[in-house]
Amino acid sequence: MKTFVITGASDGIGAEMACQIAQAHGADGAIVLAARNRDKLETVAAQCRKYGASVQVVPTNVADEGQCRALIDQAARHCGRIDVLINNAGVSAQALFEDVKAQDLHWYEQLMKVNLWGSVWCTHAALPHLKASCGRIVAVSSLAGLVGVPGRTAYSATKFAMTGFFEALRAELKDSGVSVTTAYPGVVATRIRYHGLNARGEAAGVSGLKEDDAMSTAECARLIIAGMNGRRREVVMTTRGKLGRFVKLLAPGWVEKMALAALKVEARPH
Ligand SMILES: NC(=O)c1ccc[n+]([C@@H]2O[C@H](COP(=O)([O-])OP(=O)(O)OC[C@H]3O[C@@H](n4cnc5c(N)ncnc54)[C@H](OP(=O)(O)O)[C@@H]3O)[C@@H](O)[C@H]2O)c1
Structure with a gap:
């Protein structure tokens, strides 16, 4: 039975990936769902079980090393093996750096714990199992991990850190049989920006981005799973994302202009 561990599986892209994996593998799939909210995890688990998958819910705060290892x-x-670890749990934040007061700056560290350290701790604990199964690691980064996004200094820092960590790990694991796929979604239609943090480190309640052209969670999950199945190094989503990383080398000023234009007027530097 193929075993998948998915963090951030209670909502958004992670919940959708869990359902698509359950549908694809049916009774041959064992899925371990992790996030903090048990009730939401149980709802996702019930959807996955409809396809015949064996599902285990493990409430986990990935900002805590002990909980990641547990x-x-x-x-x-429970499953006897781990074939795939999907590091997807993540929190967003939207604030101009100069608007963050010194006494509030600690949430930058907290964001790093969830977005980077949660992935590092889970991956470190899972590595012996993944080597035994010649398994797959997936890291859900962001286009903000390829191009610095204004209003997102904290978020971009965590996602660039993920990008660097998993790129280096991929090279280390080259001959181990374990693949590392890093996904870079653009804007996806989830609530992440609404419960992301504002300058005071509180839930923002609004999105600072224009969301009209957001990708569906179904499409995003499908692309990540295809990249994972194909053991691809990277999944860069959207033409803008694919172009952006290369144009940045030639015309960084133009990319900065595009990044600013993606912000709502009220979220731009004043
Ligand atoms: N949506 C986008 O536009 C977009 C774009 C680029 C990249 N991404 C990345 O895609 C991933 C999924 O995002 P999403 O849009 O699906 O967000 P979402 O709908 O807000 O879901 C985030 C998931 O992460 C979990 N999570 C948050 N903090 C956690 C913690 N401390 N410990 C364990 N789980 C935690 C949440 O569950 P609980 O609250 O139950 O813990 C939830 O299941 C993130 O890494 C995000 O950065 C998203």
């Missing part, structure tokens, strides 16, 4: 330990003991 998640992997529980998954390995």
